[in-house]
Amino acid sequence: MSGGLPKGADITGELGLFLRELLAGGFTLPFHVVALGVNGALVLGRYDGEPGALRCAILVEHLPDGRFGTPVNIVVTDCRGQAARLMVSGDRTAASLH
Numbered sequence: 001m002s003g004g005l006p007k008g009a010d011i012t013g014e015l016g017l018f019l020r021e022l023l024a025g026g027f028t029l030p031f032h033v034v035a036l037g038v039n040g041a042l043v044l045g046r047y048d049g050e051p052g053a054l055r056c057a058i059l060v061e062h063l064p065d066g067r068f069g070t071p072v073n074i075v076v077t078d079c080r081g082q083a084a085r086l087m088v089s090g091d092r093t094a095a096s097l098h
Contacts, residue, residue: 011035011072011088018086019076023051027078039069 019031030048033056035041044060071089 011068011074014086014088015074018074018084019047019054020051022076022078022084027076027082027084028080029054029078031076031078033074033076035068035072035074037068037070037072039064039067041068041072 015033015035019033022031023029029051030046033045033047035043040062041064042060042062043058045056045058047054047056049055071087074086074088076084076086
C-alpha cells in the first residue's frame with residue numbers, strides 16, 4: 001500500500017519551485033496544472049498572473065481521505081502546449097520536460 005501526503009503537504013513547495021523553473025526555462029503563462037495521486041486524489045488548477053505573483057484558481061478537487069496517495073504525478077501545460085511532469089513521493093522528487 002502506498003503512503004500518503006496530507007492535503008497541501010510539501011506538494012505546494014515542490015510545485016512552486018518547479019513552476020519558477022519552468023518560467024525561467026521559457027514556459028508561458030497561463031499554466032494548467034493537474035496533480036494526480038496513486039489513490040485517485042486529483043486537483044486541477046489554472047495559474048496566471050505575473051512571474052513572482054502567480055494566482056491559482058482550483059477548478060477541480062477530489063481528495064479521498066483528505067490526502068494524496070504517493071507518488072503524486074503533476075503535469076503542467078502552458079498556453080503554447082509545452083508540457084512538463086513532476087513526480088513527488090515521500091522521499092524523492094523527479095522532473096521531466098516534454
